Amino acid sequence: MVVTEMEVYAVSGADGKKRHRPWRKCSDFSDEYIKLLTEELAPLRPPNGSDVTNFCLLLIGPISGGKSSFINAVLSAFAGKVIQKVAVGESEQGVTKRFSPYRHVSLRSVGFISKPTLAQEIHSVALVLDASTVSDLSPTIKCMINDCKRLILEKGIQLVVILTKIDKLHKDIADDLADVFKHQVVNAAVEKVSEMLGIPPNNVFPVKNYHSEVETEVAVHTFALMALRKLICMASDVLEERTNDSDDRTAGSGEVKESDTA
Ligand SMILES: Nc1nc2c(ncn2[C@@H]2O[C@H](COP(=O)(O)OP(=O)(O)O)[C@@H](O)[C@H]2O)c(=O)[nH]1
Ligand SMILES: [Mg+2]
Structure with a gap:
């Protein structure tokens, strides 16, 4: 076939934006979906027979990663308005006045509970990372993260990652958050973290916290x-x-050993 002239057009949606298949399925962002989620989550309690009244969820991660902001975002979602109950800020002049980068905790540390009850243990852990910096984490931070991951896995807890500041990955994302699960740049960041930490991509949750907004965002x-x-x-x-394992615990398996500390 001899082609003498050819025109190529980009295929786009009615509003002119390129359409991609979502890399993660999610219901449409709407007030109804938020209502559904809050109504599903609000009544959840620890299982009967566990003697635990509250879930203990731990957020860990580098300073300024967005831990406090994430807590505020959760509180805002339940309150239906922008809440800033937990102080947030950048490091240096940030809200954390005294920051010890790494202090070894040992069995002799003050207040250390060597045989915690189930209620005193952590039940779930999220590592909170700034999506725009995951490519250049310092070796010290990587080492800390790996130490934490080892301890968490030894306790039978899977690591979840909350990837914050996704608005900083691309201007289009900041402009239209509803398209996050179609943006390949977010998918790439999720895949990178999943590979770096050896965890499945569906344990990585991209989020955008309130930063400059004063109005709520679905x-x-x-x-x-x-x-x-x-x-x-x-x-x-x-x-x-x-x-279900309570028999083992009475036999002493719940006791913390020195190697359990970091
Ligand atoms: N652009 C943007 N900024 C964020 C986001 N989450 C947190 N921040 C900002 O990052 C800074 C540090 O957040 P903070 O929650 O105090 O981090 P923490 O030290 O991990 O508790 C604050 O200035 C926040 O407003 C986000 O999703 N997007
Ligand atoms: Mg904080």
Whole structure:
């Protein structure tokens, strides 16, 4: 075939934006979906027979990663308004006045509980990382993260990652958060973290916290609630397993050894 002239057109949606298949399925972002999620999560309690009244969810991660902001986003989602109950800020002049980068905790540390009850243990852990910096984490931070991951896995808890500041990955994302699960740049960040930490991509939750906004955003609440749902689900599984395992615990398996500390 001899082609003398050819015109190529980009295929786009009615609004001119390129359409991609979502890399993660999610219901449409809407007030109804948020209502559904909050109504599903609000009544959840630790399993019967566990003797635990509250889920203990731990957020860890580098300073300024967005831990406090994530807690505010969750509180905002339940309150239906922008809440800033936990102080947030960048490091240096940030809200954390005294920051010890790494202090070894040992069995002799003050207040260390060497044989915690199930209620005193952590039931679910999320590592909170700034999506725009995952490519250049320092070796010290990587080492800390790996130490934590080892301890968490030894306790039978799976690691969840909350990937914050996804708005910083690309201008289009900041402009339209509803398209996050179609943006390949977010997918790439999720895959990178999953590979770096050896965890499945569906344990990685991209989020955008409130930063400069004063009005509520449906997408912000949806991201926060999806991540919270995963954490609570995992905590429930851990508690159920430990409750069924209670015979072993009485035999002393719940006791902390020096190698359990970091
Ligand atoms: N652009 C943007 N900024 C964020 C996001 N989450 C947190 N921040 C900002 O990052 C800074 C550090 O957040 P903070 O929650 O205090 O981090 P923490 O030290 O891990 O508790 C604050 O200025 C926040 O407003 C986000 O999703 N997007
Ligand atoms: Mg904080």
